[in-house]
Amino acid sequence: MNGVEYLAGGPEVSNTPLPAYSEEALIFLSDLSAKLLHDPRTRAYPDVTSFGFWCRKANLQKLKEECADRESRLGRGLAFHVAPSNVPVNFAFSFAFSLLAGNGNIVRVPSKNFPQVQLICKSIKQILPDHSEIERRAAFVRYPVDQAITTGFCAKADARLIWGGDDTVQAVRSCPVKPKCIDLVFADRYSICVIDGESVLQADERSLKKLAENFYNDTYLMDQNACSSPQLVLWLNGGSEARERFWGAVAEYAGNLYELQGMTAVDKYTQLCEDAVERPEVEKVLRQNGNLLYRAELSGLPENAGDDLRGRGGYFYEADLSELSDICPVVNEKYQTLTYFGLGPERLRKMVIDDHLRGIDRIVPVGRAMDIGVIWDGYDIIGTLSRIVQAG
Amino acid sequence: MIEDFFTHSPYELSQPEKEKLLLTELRALTHHHYNNCRPYKNILDAMGTDIERIKRVEDVPFFPVRMFKELDLMSIPRDKIFKVTTSSGTTGQKVSRVYADMETAMIQQKVLIKIFGDFLGKKRLPMLVIDSAETVRNRQLFTARGAAIIGLQMIASKQIFALDKDMELQKEMVCEFLREHAGQKFLIFGFTFMAWQHFYKELLKMDERFDLSEAFLMTSGGWKKLQSESVSREEFKARFKEVCGLGHFLDHYGMAEQIGAINAECECGHLHASIYSDIIPRRHRDFSPCEVGEPGILQMVSVLPHSYPGHSIISEDEGVLLGIDDCPCGRKGKYFEVLGRIKKAELRGCSDTYAAGF
Numbered sequence: 001m002n003g004v005e006y007l008a009g010g011p012e013v014s015n016t017p018l019p020a021y022s023e024e025a026l027i028f029l030s031d032l033s034a035k036l037l038h039d040p041r042t043r044a045y046p047d048v049t050s051f052g053f054w055c056r057k058a059n060l061q062k063l064k065e066e067c068a069d070r071e072s073r074l075g076r077g078l079a080f081h082v083a084p085s086n087v088p089v090n091f092a093f094s095f096a097f098s099l100l101a102g103n104g105n106i107v108r109v110p111s112k113n114f115p116q117v118q119l120i121c122k123s124i125k126q127i128l129p130d131h132s133e134i135e136r137r138a139a140f141v142r143y144p145v146d147q148a149i150t151t152g153f154c155a156k157a158d159a160r161l162i163w164g165g166d167d168t169v170q171a172v173r174s175c176p177v178k179p180k181c182i183d184l185v186f187a188d189r190y191s192i193c194v195i196d197g198e199s200v201l202q203a204d205e206r207s208l209k210k211l212a213e214n215f216y217n218d219t220y221l222m223d224q225n226a227c228s229s230p231q232l233v234l235w236l237n238g239g240s241e242a243r244e245r246f247w248g249a250v251a252e253y254a255g256n257l258y259e260l261q262g263m264t265a266v267d268k269y270t271q272l273c274e275d276a277v278e279r280p281e282v283e284k285v286l287r288q289n290g291n292l293l294y295r296a297e298l299s300g301l302p303e304n305a306g307d308d309l310r311g312r313g314g315y316f317y318e319a320d321l322s323e324l325s326d327i328c329p330v331v332n333e334k335y336q337t338l339t340y341f342g343l344g345p346e347r348l349r350k351m352v353i354d355d356h357l358r359g360i361d362r363i364v365p366v367g368r369a370m371d372i373g374v375i376w377d378g379y380d381i382i383g384t385l386s387r388i389v390q391a392g
Numbered sequence: 393m394i395e396d397f398f399t400h401s402p403y404e405l406s407q408p409e410k411e412k413l414l415l416t417e418l419r420a421l422t423h424h425h426y427n428n429c430r431p432y433k434n435i436l437d438a439m440g441t442d443i444e445r446i447k448r449v450e451d452v453p454f455f456p457v458r459m460f461k462e463l464d465l466m467s468i469p470r471d472k473i474f475k476v477t478t479s480s481g482t483t484g485q486k487v488s489r490v491y492a493d494m495e496t497a498m499i500q501q502k503v504l505i506k507i508f509g510d511f512l513g514k515k516r517l518p519m520l521v522i523d524s525a526e527t528v529r530n531r532q533l534f535t536a537r538g539a540a541i542i543g544l545q546m547i548a549s550k551q552i553f554a555l556d557k558d559m560e561l562q563k564e565m566v567c568e569f570l571r572e573h574a575g576q577k578f579l580i581f582g583f584t585f586m587a588w589q590h591f592y593k594e595l596l597k598m599d600e601r602f603d604l605s606e607a608f609l610m611t612s613g614g615w616k617k618l619q620s621e622s623v624s625r626e627e628f629k630a631r632f633k634e635v636c637g638l639g640h641f642l643d644h645y646g647m648a649e650q651i652g653a654i655n656a657e658c659e660c661g662h663l664h665a666s667i668y669s670d671i672i673p674r675r676h677r678d679f680s681p682c683e684v685g686e687p688g689i690l691q692m693v694s695v696l697p698h699s700y701p702g703h704s705i706i707s708e709d710e711g712v713l714l715g716i717d718d719c720p721c722g723r724k725g726k727y728f729e730v731l732g733r734i735k736k737a738e739l740r741g742c743s744d745t746y747a748a749g750f
Contacts, residue, residue, distance in 0.1 A: 086740060223739040262676040262689060263737040266708055269679075270456035276438035277431040277463060285438045290678025312739060 004149060007109060007121035008128060009139035015158060016137075017075030018102040020386045021064040024133040025099045030057035031131070035123045045116050047089045055096055063100070063374060063382075073386040075102025076182070077158035082108050082150075082172050084163040084186075087226065088116035093372050094161050095138070100374070101385035104137035106153050111144065151175045159385055162186065184384060186227075186377050189336035190310070190359075193218075193230035193366060194324070197242030199342025211341060212249035214367025218339060220258045221370070223313050228337040228362070228369045231310050233318040234327060236343065243318070251289035254314060258292060264313035265291040271315055272296070282317075301330045324348075328355045335359030336377060339366045393417070394499055394695060402507050402666035403723035407716045410667050410725055411449050417695040418452045418703055419443065425701035428467035431459075432701040450672055450681050454691050454706040460488035460649050468493045468699045477539045479648035487535075488648055496699040500652030503668050503696060504543045507656055510666075510723075511642055512547065512579070512608060519548035520569055522582025522591045524555040536648035537583060540612060543651070544581055554582075554591065561594045570602040577606045583613030584643070588623060595635050605637040612644050612654070616732060625661075645730050649702045653694035655728075660720050662727040669694040671728055673711055687712040687731055708734050 004011075018024060036042050036052035043049070053059075064070060079098040083091030091109045098105050109117050121140050128135040143149050154160065154175035162172045163186040173183060193215070203211060219229050235243065268291060275282040275296050286295045294311065298319040302308065309317045321327060324343075328351070338360050340348060348363045361378035364371065374382050396413060405413065422443050425432045432455070436443070441453050459465065466473070472493040479488040492500065521541055528538045545551055554566050582591060587609065595602075609632065615625055623631075625643075632638040645663050646654035653669035665671045672681050673688030682688035690711045693704045710731040719727045 221740075225739045260677055261737045262710070262734045263708070264739075265676040265679070266456060266689060266706065266734060267737060269706065270458045272438070273435045273456055273459055274462060276435040277459075282438065284440065287439075290680075291676065313737070 003146060004141050004143045007117070007140040007142060008125035009135070011139065012136070013078060013106055013139045013156075014104045014136045015078035015156070016104070017077055017386075018133065018137070020070045020073035020075070020102050020382060021060075021067060021100055022102060022133075024131065025102070026057070026060050026064070028127070028131045028134040029055040029060055029096055029099065031127050032123060033057070035127060036120065039119070039123065041119055045088075045119065048116050048119055051089045051092050051096075051120070054093070060100070067382065069388065072389050072391070073102065073383075074389055075104075075386055077103060078106070078156055079103040079159040079161060079385060080106045080108075080153045080157040081161045082163060082168065083110055085110045085112055087163075087222075088114040089120065090163060090372070091117070091140075092120050094163065095140075097374055097381045098159070098161065098385050099134070099137070101382045103159065103385055106139045106141060106157075108150075108153075109140055109142050111142065147171070147175070154181075157181050159184070161385075164188075182384065184379055184381065188334070189227035189377065190305075190334040191228045191230045191337040191339070191369065192232045192234060192327070192335065193339045193341075194234045194236065194321075194327075194343065194348070195238065195242075195246065195340070195366075196236045196342030197238035200242040200246045208245065208249050209253070211246070211366060212253040214365070215250055216253050216257065217367055218369035219316075220254050220314055223264075224315070225312055226370065230337070230339055230369065231317060232305060233316050235318065235320050236324060238320050247286075247288060247293060247295060251293040254292050255289045258314065260291060260313065268294050268311070268313060268315045271311065301326065303330055305330050324351060325355065328357060331357045331359045333358045335361075337362040337364065337369050339364055339369050341366045397667055397695065398502075398506075400667055402503075402510050402668070403664060403725060405667050406724050407726065410670070413667065414449050414670060414693065414695060415446075418449060418693055419446050421695065421698070421703040422446065422452060424698065425467045425703070429465060429701045431463055431465060432467070449670060449693060452693060452704045454693075454704040455701060457488070457647065457649055457705050457707050460490060460702070461486040464489060464491070465702075466491040466700045472699070477536060477648055477651060479536050490649055490651065490702065491700050492651075493699040496697060499696050499698070501543060501546055503652040503666075504654065505546050507654055507666050507668075508544075508547050508610075508642075511656060511658075516547060516549040517577060517579050517608075518569075518573060519544065519551050519579040519581055520554055520566065521551050522554050522580065522587050524557050524559060525553040526557045536651075537613070539648070539651055541581070544579075544610070548579060555586075559590060561590055563594070563598075567598070567600060570604070573607070574603045575606060577608070579608050579610060580604075581610040584611045584615055584628070585613065585617040587611055588618055588621075588628065592628075592632055592635065602636050605639045607638060608640040608642050609638055610642045610644070612646065614645070614730070647692065647705065647707060649705055650692055650694040650697065652696045653692075658719060658721040658723060658727070662714055662719050662721070663729065664719065664721075664723050664727045665725050667725065668696060671711070671713070671726055673713055673728070674706070676734075679706075682713065684713045684715060689734060690730070710734055 033052045033056040081094045091107050095105050095107050154177050158181055160183045162169050165188050169185050169187050222229055272285045281298045281300050281302050282296045283299050284297045292314055294315040296317045298317055301319055345363045352360045446452055473491050474494045474497050475492050477490045528541050552569050556562050629641055643657040644654045655663040655665055657663050670693050672691040674691055675688050687710055690707045690709045697703045711728050713726055713728045716726050717724050
């Protein structure tokens with residue numbers, strides 16, 4: 001098609017399925033892992049490193065063993081992926097999941113020219129000739145916004161993985177597909193963090209620093225702009241002493257690492273003023289370590305938090321919970337990840353299920369918000385992207 | 393009181409003397425807006441600002457300029473609104489609305505005259521406006537361009553509009569005006585881009601040449617648009633000089649949110665803050681004030697805004713102080729350069745992906 005650049009693979013992509021967790025896919029991905037992890041250029045990009053680490057052989061083998069009915073699963077055929085434009089390595093995960101499920105893949109990589117995308121695509125291109133079964137099942141494309149091209153790819157797809165904001169999702173979904181084509185949609189989501197204040201007070205200096213580092217990795221590392229980055233911090237037993245201890249450690253950690261941009265500083269300051277004027281529930285906004293950390297303290301949880309209370313680059317909302325279930329009334333289908341510190345995940349999962357919540361798909365400890373996996377946004381991605389061959 | 397300022401000429405006070413005067417007035421204004429503008433009070437309360445603890449000009453809390461686009465901000469009852477000025481946002485962008493009562497409007501006017509008088513002398517001069525009369529037609533709702541033109545009426549003996557409503561040069565009339573005033577002191581005013589597009593380029597096309605060596609070309613509106621056409625400030629001046637001998641350039645920098653207290657460019661090419669206002673570049677990491685020579689985000693204070701809380705604003709422009717009290721032109725106080733808009737933030741993350749795409 002005109003205007004389509006192939007970064008790896010070519011226009012002919014096979015829709016002949018492979019078994020789930022096929023040897024071909026495992027060997028290819030572990031070769032890719034080795035190549036990336038041995039490339040000195042990878043060191044500059046922690047996100048490439050973590051992708052390389054994720055698809056190393058031992059991890060894939062573990063995932064394979066966890067998939068109980070893998071022997072009866074086969075890919076759906078051909079998957080078309082639309083990766084988010086500003087998360088560099090997400091396209092690689094999307095590809096790897098679908099390949100493990102047994103599909104051929106056309107992956108639209110971010111339009112922005114990220115070095116990470118170049119690095120991964122080049123590595124794939126180099127090893128593809130040694131993996132003929134994968135070679136005929138993979139294409140990495142880049143093209144400017146063009147509904148006609150997208151329509152062309154959609155027409156061939158047996159599955160679509162659509163990552164992006166609500167508008168992108170709508171635009172891609174409006175392209176016609178074969179009747180049996182399935183969509184996995186990763187739309188705009190909202191995430192929160194629940195912290196037990198007592199546990200913060202009991203933590204020794206080392207654990208406190210680790211907590212701050214973990215929280216930083218969940219938030220600042222992605223400019224707090226990823227769907228799974230917490231926007232709202234909710235406190236159980238959150239006296240001011242616990243809060244100050246936690247935020248003091250976060251501000252200190254961020255102070256050494258975070259590169260605050262000029263416009264982000266102005267944006268945060270403007271948001272502070274807007275919140276003070278327009279949100280009656282914002283009582284106080286605290287600034288710590290200059291413009292690095294802003295905390296808008298809420299007197300209660302507004303109903304539309306998931307659509308509304310969002311900060312970027314280190315602007316957090318926080319509120320007290322008198323008990324955990326206080327969050328139930330505000331949780332809607334926008335809620336994706338809940339990170340926790342000082343309380344058990346089972347208790348949280350029980351709450352989501354027993355209280356019939358429409359949102360919260362992931363409950364992970366602080367520090368793991370960004371860890372993407374084969375279960376994501378509530379989907380069993382590999383299960384969904386493969387079909388069950390029933391016999392007996 | 394603002395009257396205390398009127399006893400001085402606009403650039404005669406050294407920085408310490410000026411700050412003493414500014415501080416008293418800015419504190420009074422902060423109290424005034426706190427007591428009369430609810431959103432302003434909410435913000436100061438949320439940040440925990442104690443007005444009594446403002447000890448220096450740089451302690452005066454500042455308001456982000458974007459707030460004027462989001463909210464109707466005023467410290468007067470609605471029925472006291474005398475005029476509303478909007479910023480000149482491009483189509484589709486939100487524009488600021490700035491509400492002036494009679495008193496503030498008068499002060500804006502008076503200060504503008506005082507500042508320009510320092511450069512142009514006291515005598516009123518004829519002014520060729522590189523704009524259309526349409527721009528000032530609706531007096532209830534001025535754009536910043538309209539407001540600038542109306543403001544300048546007070547320093548002009550008459551205003552002639554060079555463009556018709558379709559922004560075409562009214563050639564006959566303009567040529568006649570230029571013939572009549574050639575070789576004499578008079579004023580030309582236009583936004584930089586319009587002066588270039590609709591005046592310089594037209595002059596270039598004409599067979600007739602005019603001697604504008606005594607004229608003042610007054611400009612505002614910034615250089616961004618011209619720079620995108622690869623016309624630098626220096627080239628702008630050189631080319632104008634070449635085509636008509638134009639010798640006096642009087643650019644200025646100001647914001648719609650602080651009308652009147654403009655920063656005018658002196659003969660040395662430096663923008664000066666008058667005694668009515670000041671400029672504080674700040675470091676983005678913590679908003680602490682920058683040293684001379686260190687670029688930062690521009691905060692501007694002005695003692696003019698009584699009717700709306702615009703006496704201390706943080707802009708979205710970057711600039712750098714060039715010096716204090718020591719410009720070769722002799723004007724006292726701070727002088728500076730504007731570097732342009734702050735770069736748009738590039739964020740990582742997955743939200744708002746291709747919203748504009750597909």
